[in-house]
Amino acid sequence: MxxxxxxxxxxxxxxxxxxxxxxxxxxxxxxxxxxVGATRVLPEVQVAMDEAVKDFVQIDELMNGVGLRLAEITGAEWGVVTSGASAAITVATAGCVTGGDPDKIWQIPNLDGMKDEVIIPSYSRSAYDAAAKAVGVRMVEVNTPEELKAALGPRTAMILVMASGASEDGPLSLKIIAALAKPLNVPILVDAAAEGLEVPNPHIAQGADMVAYSGGKYLRGPQCAGLLIGRKDFVQASWITSAPHHGFGRGLKVGREEIMGMLTAVEMWKKRDxxxxxxxxxxxxxxxxxxxxxxxxxxxxxxxxxxxxxxxxxxxxxxxxxxxxxxxxxxxxxxxxxxxxxxxxxxxxxxxxxxxxxxxxxxxxxxxxxxxxxxxxxxxxxxxxNPPQIEKPSGPAALDLSGLWDLEIQFVASVVNQTFMFEQKGNEIFGTHHASFGPRDLTGTLHGNDVLIRSSYTNEGVRLNFQFTGVVSNDNMDGILSLGEYGKAEWNAKRRHY
CATH class of the missing domain: 3.90.1150.180 (Aspartate Aminotransferase, domain 1)
Incomplete structure (x- = not known):
């Protein structure tokens, strides 16, 4: 074998x-x-994971026991282990949307007749919004207490706050958000993925109902584990939407070894020097x-x-x-x-x-x-x-790219058509890349026939950064597209003539 x-x-x-x-x-x-692999797992965590795989256990019973222990250690009402901080956001959103109702769990992502909005302060927008949006909710961005007050309503499932962007004395601090949300029983989730476990919990003390942590960061637990702690009813509703339960969250599975590894990381938090x-x-x-x-x-x-x-x-x-x-x-x-x-x-x-x-x-x-x-x-x-000599493109541009170009990109399993609109000044290129998700500014250079084009779309938490490199020949250009975390693709473009 x-x-x-x-x-x-x-x-x-x-x-x-x-x-x-x-x-x-x-x-x-x-x-x-x-x-690049996240944290260096604690030796005690690895031992716990190795021990956990030796025996079988009923997962709901295990999580109930872990929930009691997490409550004891953290001072929160309850806790569950998730398959990462991002998964904690997803199941918390699903728990707030459904309230633990299995009929509603099976309805996701069709949220007709359900609470389908998550309010988020503008300072909290990030790529991790996707964890909440996966449930099917609409993100409602607010900038002031007045906008928050106007946004709160019967469709509000939850408020999501990024701990790293929040200011304790800012105009939309957690305390101010809580003062407006609590009377309406709208839960607040704080994403504290990269934090340690302070006791008493500073976010819950300021009004948060749930807090999400990553196992694979400061806690030095399993990378594919996270933590959701806070108000018992909301945390338990979140667990119901997660695996091993069937429906929307079945894929967000966390194994018995990861559960015990994560619990050990939490227990070690107070013991570490x-x-x-x-x-x-x-x-x-x-x-x-x-x-x-x-x-x-x-x-x-x-x-x-x-x-x-x-x-x-x-x-x-x-x-x-x-x-x-x-x-x-x-x-x-x-x-x-x-x-x-x-x-x-x-x-x-x-x-x-x-x-x-x-x-x-x-x-x-x-x-x-x-x-x-x-x-x-x-x-x-x-x-x-002793710095090495790195050869860089140089020389005047071989031609002027100004105008509209029809762009074709060959992704791993699809071909899409987009456009470039260029303006050129010497070697410098400016313009707009009209892509599938939306238009974005582009910049670049042309030295001889060697072209470099960069475009970026980073609005509302989206993270799309493209780099096109290639060669231009008359009214055609082609080359390799670097998609950052999404790999590479091939591209070609043709000048559009009128």
């Missing part, structure tokens, strides 16, 4: 289990970012800083977190680009292609827009293993002390 188990000899050689399938492991100097963890992170950042500042033109700054989210330090590394002719993006890419692969700043994640053309990177030490700080210091030192 095929196996991906790494043999002892491969382990001795320092190989990873991922090498056995041709996938490169990496050093995570970005922090608890999902796409947070001060010692912090001292270790600072020492690693200082080690890297000391080495890099020996390079002429390099300066570093230790950045400390503000607020409750992502409570870890990071090292800001910047350099004199006249001495070290590399942009931040180029250094990120060079480290990403390094052996071992090192992820810093935004490497390995979505396509940044605009790209980091400044001479700086950020290094987060919170997910390193002992010794990896030395690898990072050595490799970044080598790059900045």
């Amino acid at each position: 095929p196996t991906t188990t790494v043999s002892p000899s491969r382990k001795v050689l320092g190989k990873s289990i991922y090498d056995s399938i041709g996938v490169r492991p990496l050093i995570n100097a970005r922090g608890t970012v999902t796409v 947070h001060a010692e963890e912090w001292r270790t992170w600072i020492s690693w950042a200082n080690y890297i800083s000391h080495h890099l500042e020996q390079v002429p033109g390099v300066k570093t700054e230790l950045l400390l977190p503000k607020g409750r989210s992502n409570r870890s330090p990071s090292l800001h590394v910047k350099w004199d680009i006249s001495l070290i002719p590399l942009t931040g993006q180029e250094v990120e890419e060079l480290l990403w292609e390094n052996n071992p692969r090192i992820a810093v700043s935004g490497a390995g994640s979505y396509l940044p827009f605009p790209p980091n053309m400044e001479p700086n990177i950020r290094i987060n030490p919170s997910q390193l293993a002992a010794g990896e700080e030395r690898v990072i210091a050595k490799r970044v030192y080598e790059l900045l002390s």
